[in-house]
Amino acid sequence: MAAQPIYLDYQATTPLAPESLAAMQPWLGGPESISGWANPHSAHGPGRRAAAAVEVARGQIEALMPPGGQLIFTSGATEALNLAIRGALPALAPRRRIVTLATEHAAVRDTCLWLESQAHEVVLLPVGGDGLVDLDVARAAITTDTALVAAMLVNNEIGVIQPVEALAQMAHQAGALFLCDAVQGFGRASLPQSADMIAISAHKIHGPKGIGALWRRDGVALEPLIHGGGQEQGLRSGTLSPALCAGFGAAARLAGEQMERDLAHVAMLQKRALELFAGWQVNGSLEHRYAGNLNLRRDGLDVARLMSDVRRVAFSAGSACASGSGRPSHVLTALGLPSAAVRSSIRLGFGRYTSVDEIDRAAHLILDAADRQIG
Incomplete structure (x- = not known):
């Protein structure tokens, strides 16, 4: 049997935590276990027990959020971000300006660009060579006709941590709402306490795929994207999965308990990787960065060939969401890198379950293949 590849693609997804799997298992029962498969929106006893499991999970996730808000379960962060952006705009009319960053995830960027075709004004703020937004440029763009400001806490491609608290304050000074894409930062970095909405995803914190959430501050008005039974505060119709919710909740609880330990571990791994x-x-600031994301480049390297040559390491050339699009990374391009430098960049993502030995072995394989390629 072939050995499992060394997994260094934590920004794409994270391994399922044993604690998360254990929390899910009671809610994956067969016909003999009614409570395990009952609809959590049903009024009978098994349904109420399933609903209670959902609410326990909701509380576990909300414990890591700012006070004074509620969590809405969704199918993932993409849906959560769409709900936040498109759902908030009707109540903010006649304001039609949306301010976001050129380096945002496609779930934000492409949604905003679609809204531009619907007569909204979209401003994509540039970033510097370090990947950080210039706050003076942002302040000038966030005018009194701005409805929404959206910014990612930790960039999914380069790991840069944006000054989201400052951006939130600018939004509020202009009378706008602030949305934070915290998918890569939830459980790993300080959330903006003054955000109006925060989007997160379970599978980026060692939870299951297929579930995410939008946290919204009390008083923030949203229009639903999905109509039907009126579940999730009337904002997200559809039957919830108690198993996915339970797994998400357990992963969030664990992330909160182990945050300091996890951060120390990835900082140690980053130090070792930088040495190797x-x-x-x-690519991007080393000072303002989540340590579990290293985006590196070597002049003259063909990363597509490198990935083909190094099958024993699972790493990437950028976002998994855009890897099949054929488009160059808009994040690296926004840093001002020429196309040759973009094509010579790799992303290494590591975390809780990565060992130093794995970093050492992966680096040996990647470096050896790069040396053979470049000569």
Whole structure:
């Protein structure tokens, strides 16, 4: 049997935590276990027990959120971000300006660009070579006709941590709402306490795929995207999965309990990786960065060929969401990198379950293949 590849693609998804799997298992029961498969929106006893499991999970996730808000379960962060952006705009009329960053995830960027075709004004704020937004440029763009400001806490491609609290304050000073895409930062970085909406995803914190959530501050008005039975405060119709909710809740609880330990672990792994990849250049700020994301480049490298040559390491050339699009990374391009530098960049993502030995072995394989390629 072939050995499992070394997994260094934590920004695409994270391994399911044993604690999350254990929390899900009681709600995956067969016909003999009614409570395990009952509809949590049913009024009978098994349904109420399933609903109670959902609410326990909701509380576990809300415990990591700012006070004074409620959590809405969704199918994932993409739906949560769409609900936040498109759902908030009707109540903010006649304001039609949306301000976001050029380096945002496609779930925000493409939604905003679609809204531009619907007569909304979209401003994509540039970033510097370090991947950080210029707050003076942002302040000038966030005018009194701005409805919404959206920014990612931790960038999914380069790991840069944006000054989201400052952006939230600017939004509020202009009378706008602030949305934070915290998918890569939830459980790993401080959330903006003054955000109006925060989108998160379970499978980026060692929970199951297929579930995410939008947290909204009390008083923020939203229009639903999905109509039907009126579940989730009337904002997201559809039957919830108690198993997915339970797994999400357990992953969030664990992330809160282990945050300091996890951060210390990835900082140690980053230090080791930087030693091994000495001579490679880091894309984005090293100072303002989540340590579990290293985006590196080496001049002259063909990353597509490198990935083909290094099958024993699971790593990426950028966002998994855009990897099949054929488009160059809009994030690296926004940093001002020429196309050759974009094509010579790799992303290494590691976390809770990554060992130093795995970093060492992966680096040896990648460096050896790069040396053979470049000569």
